[in-house]
Amino acid sequence: MAYHPGSSDDNDVNGIRLVLGIRVFRRFWAALGVASLADWIGLLALTAYANDIATGGYAGKNFAIAGVLFARLAPALVIGPFGGYVADRLDRRLVLTTGLLLRAVIFASIPLVGTLWWLLAATVLIEAVNAVWMPTKDATVPTLVPRAHLDDANRLNLATTYGSALPAAALFIVATTATRFIDGLTPVELPAVDPTLYLVAIAFAIGGLIFLGLRDMPAGSAVPEDEQVGLWRTIGQGWAYVFRTPLVRGLVLGIVGAFACGGVVIGLGRVFVGDLGAGDPGYGLLFGCVFLGLGLGMWRGPRVLEQVSRRRIFGVGLMGAGVALAVVAVIHNMALVAILVTIVGFCAGVSWITGYTLLGLEVDEEMRGRTFAFVASLVRLVLSAVLAVAPLVAGVIGSHTIEMRELGDYTYTGSEITILIAAVVAFLFGAVSFRQMNDRVGLSLLSEVRQRPGLAPVYPEHGLFVAFEGGEGAGKSTQARMLVDALQAEGYRVLLTREPGATDVGRTLRQIVLDPATGDLSPRTEVLLYAADKAEHVDAVVLPALERGDVVVCDRYVDSTLAYQAGGRALDREEVERVARWSTRQLRPHLTVLLDVDPSVGRSRFEVADRLEAEPKEFHARVRDTFLDLAESDRNHYLVVSADRSVVAIADEVLERVRPLLGLVHPAIAARSDDAERTDDGGHGTDGSRGDGTDGSRSEDDGGERTGPESPR
Numbered sequence: 142m143a144y145h146p147g148s149s150d151d152n153d154v155n156g157i158r159l160v161l162g163i164r165v166f167r168r169f170w171a172a173l174g175v176a177s178l179a180d181w182i183g184l185l186a187l188t189a190y191a192n193d194i195a196t197g198g199y200a201g202k203n204f205a206i207a208g209v210l211f212a213r214l215a216p217a218l219v220i221g222p223f224g225g226y227v228a229d230r231l232d233r234r235l236v237l238t239t240g241l242l243l244r245a246v247i248f249a250s251i252p253l254v255g256t257l258w259w260l261l262a263a264t265v266l267i268e269a270v271n272a273v274w275m276p277t278k279d280a281t282v283p284t285l286v287p288r289a290h291l292d293d294a295n296r297l298n299l300a301t302t303y304g305s306a307l308p309a310a311a312l313f314i315v316a317t318t319a320t321r322f323i324d325g326l327t328p329v330e331l332p333a334v335d336p337t338l339y340l341v342a343i344a345f346a347i348g349g350l351i352f353l354g355l356r357d358m359p360a361g362s363a364v365p366e367d368e369q370v371g372l373w374r375t376i377g378q379g380w381a382y383v384f385r386t387p388l389v390r391g392l393v394l395g396i397v398g399a400f401a402c403g404g405v406v407i408g409l410g411r412v413f414v415g416d417l418g419a420g421d422p423g424y425g426l427l428f429g430c431v432f433l434g435l436g437l438g439m440w441r442g443p444r445v446l447e448q449v450s451r452r453r454i455f456g457v458g459l460m461g462a463g464v465a466l467a468v469v470a471v472i473h474n475m476a477l478v479a480i481l482v483t484i485v486g487f488c489a490g491v492s493w494i495t496g497y498t499l500l501g502l503e504v505d506e507e508m509r510g511r512t513f514a515f516v517a518s519l520v521r522l523v524l525s526a527v528l529a530v531a532p533l534v535a536g537v538i539g540s541h542t543i544e545m546r547e548l549g550d551y552t553y554t555g556s557e558i559t560i561l562i563a564a565v566v567a568f569l570f571g572a573v574s575f576r577q578m579n580d581r582v583g584l585s586l587l588s589e590v591r592q593r594p595g596l597a598p599v600y601p602e603h604g605l606f607v608a609f610e611g612g613e614g615a616g617k618s619t620q621a622r623m624l625v626d627a628l629q630a631e632g633y634r635v636l637l638t639r640e641p642g643a644t645d646v647g648r649t650l651r652q653i654v655l656d657p658a659t660g661d662l663s664p665r666t667e668v669l670l671y672a673a674d675k676a677e678h679v680d681a682v683v684l685p686a687l688e689r690g691d692v693v694v695c696d697r698y699v700d701s702t703l704a705y706q707a708g709g710r711a712l713d714r715e716e717v718e719r720v721a722r723w724s725t726r727q728l729r730p731h732l733t734v735l736l737d738v739d740p741s742v743g744r745s746r747f748e749v750a751d752r753l754e755a756e757p758k759e760f761h762a763r764v765r766d767t768f769l770d771l772a773e774s775d776r777n778h779y780l781v782v783s784a785d786r787s788v789v790a791i792a793d794e795v796l797e798r799v800r801p802l803l804g805l806v807h808p809a810i811a812a813r814s815d816d817a818e819r820t821d822d823g824g825h826g827t828d829g830s831r832g833d834g835t836d837g838s839r840s841e842d843d844g845g846e847r848t849g850p851e852s853p854r
């Protein structure tokens with residue numbers, strides 16, 4: 142039966158199902174849904190109530206509504222940082238429960254007091270509570286679901302938060318219409334919005350009670366008792382953490398850029414579409430398209446270009462939004478603008494969900510609340526500033542017409558220029574974020590995009606990883622040994638290892654695969670035997686050495702599986718690669734040295750052939766072609782050397798190519814020291830002889846005799 146890997150839609154559904162299968166998360170999500178619904182209806186009800194009770198005619202009503210909107214933004218600026226302090230210190234269940242219950246009480250009090258001043262004061266109070274509640278909520282999610290499914294949980298939460306706007310609008314219409322209808326039937330005049338405000342209060346109370354029932358939610362403070370410091374120091378620590386951590390700094394910068402860019406679209410959207418002659422319907426369309434794009438981006442975000450690092454996707458999304466927005470600014474066609482703002486929204490949505498998930502994954506638990514609070518405050522600050530400044534800038538620039546004789550007149554307006562400036566800012570912020578968060582230095586974005594999903598490489602963050610590959614007798618062991626000697630002589634700590642056979646289990650596997658007595662094996666069995674050797678080797682030997690910051694020189698690695706089992710045995714390359722990459726955790730060498738030689742030359746360098754060496758020359762020709770093909774597809778990470786030259790000439794060429802990479806090895810380790818003598822030798826004695834006591838020449842039992850390093854496990 143054919144194997145069909147799950148589609149990304151299947152993955153979406155399975156991920157969502159999985160997180161919803163976690164009882165505590167399911168109930169948390171339900172409470173969040175009720176709270177979001179209440180929040181949206183609350184927003185509509187507060188502005189409608191301001192409109193109802195304001196005096197002073199048209200202007201008075203506008204000021205009252207503007208006052209409510211400002212009152213919603215302002216508290217987060219002031220209280221936001223304290224929100225983070227609370228989120229990282231107090232019992233989260235208590236904060237989440239009390240936050241909603243307090244909002245319920247305040248909402249219920251608004252129609253009871255019934256004055257504009259109290260409406261404004263109550264709005265400030267509601268948002269003050271929210272400024273503490275939001276970061277607590279954000280910081281809690283990563284503690285409820287497995288790390289691998291945090292993006293599913295975030296997508297679900299964001300879809301619920303923003304998606305509840307639509308049912309909220311419908312409920313608001315139903316509630317206010319019903320009030321009017323009942324009003325018409327009774328002699329007493331009912332205030333139109335009062336029942337809706339009570340409805341909001343009830344919804345918040347229900348949400349609060351659900352949180353109260355979440356006894357299995359991690360409730361305690363994230364900061365251990367003995368590490369708790371004062372309020373200002375806690376806030377200061379949070380800010381210092383953001384500024385000194387490149388990843389978080391990049392994320393915050395990017396998020397601010399995205400919101401600045403979004404703020405310009407919101408602030409100038411109406412004037413901009415007016416300039417295009419599209420009026421209010423055009424304005425509605427513009428907003429609909431931005432939100433459609435945002436929604437799609439957030440929903441599809443984690444599945445967009447899965448092979449590209451999420452850290453890079455964040456910056457790329459912002460740059461994409463900047464480019465699309467720049468085109469919006471110069472195009473005078475409403476239909477194209479609608480398509481382009483959908484793209485802007487999509488790119489921004491992808492960045493937002495990616496950044497949000499990265500913050501959850503990469504920020505330490507005890508810093509998370511403060512970081513989310515910091516981001517929330519900054520976002521509001523930027524939004525308020527941009528909303529205020531953008532129309533001003535546009536107004537100052539004004540509208541101008543350039544006369545271009547044959548081509549006709551070209552008119553540009555202040556809103557277009559300001560949007561163009563925002564586009565450039567968004568692009569630059571995206572580029573800076575990309576640089577700060579780039580975790581695949583040396584791999585071009587284009588090569589990464591070209592990689593098949595699921596096979597994205599992981600290059601070690603510590604140490605230096607060099608692999609030697611090539612056909613039989615190409616000189617890999619000789620060159621690996623010479624490189625190790627050269628580096629050791631310069632004081633580097635080096636591990637020489639090999640595949641197959643560098644671990645206890647690997648030696649047994651080597652014996653099986655190479656001993657001619659094993660006879661024919663199914664090619665698939667062969668793949669799995671080599672993969673088992675690799676899995677053990679990477680986990681027990683390679684990764685620990687890299688973690689220590691050592692140079693790891695490996696005699697054969699994944700490319701050998703691709704060349705021998707996929708190329709030689711004519712199996713499907715992608716299927717074999719999936720197995721081999723999976724078994725090595727996608728870990729790739731910084732550099733693979735391919736020693737290329739005609740198989741007949743290599744074959745002539747030894748007398749006794751093992752099970753694979755004994756394969757016919759066509760087999761070895763396919764092996765060679767596959768090696769060359771692999772090197773050709775990723776030149777940055779390969780050095781192809783003609784291996785029919787002298788041993789010394791080859792060694793010099795290899796060392797020359799490796800030398801610039803030594804910068805990846807920590808200088809403290811690179812420094813010459815007595816410690817250099819203490820080389821972990823992965824299978825070849827430091828005296829140049831093989832670990833099995835042989836002198837490097839072939840022996841009949843070379844089916845797995847070399848001694849590998851002791852497993853650090």
Ligand SMILES: Nc1ncnc2c1ncn2[C@@H]1O[C@H](COP(=O)(O)OP(=O)(O)OP(=O)(O)O)[C@@H](O)[C@H]1O
Pocket residue numbers: 611612613614615616617618619620746747784785786787788791837838839
């Ligand atoms: N450039 C060279 N020119 C001539 N002989 C060489 C050269 N390099 C290595 N040899 C010799 O060829 C033999 C095989 O070398 P080596 O074991 O380094 O190759 P290998 O690629 O590791 O082989 P295998 O495929 O079996 O692992 C050794 O006897 C070695 O001394």
Ligand SMILES: Cc1cn([C@H]2C[C@H](O)[C@@H](COP(=O)(O)O)O2)c(=O)[nH]c1=O
Pocket residue numbers: 613640641655671697698699701702703705706753754
């Ligand atoms: C890692 C690996 C190796 N092989 C083959 C290639 C050689 O014929 C032997 C290893 O012998 P060597 O003397 O140590 O070079 O195994 C393979 O077919 N697949 C692999 O993944």
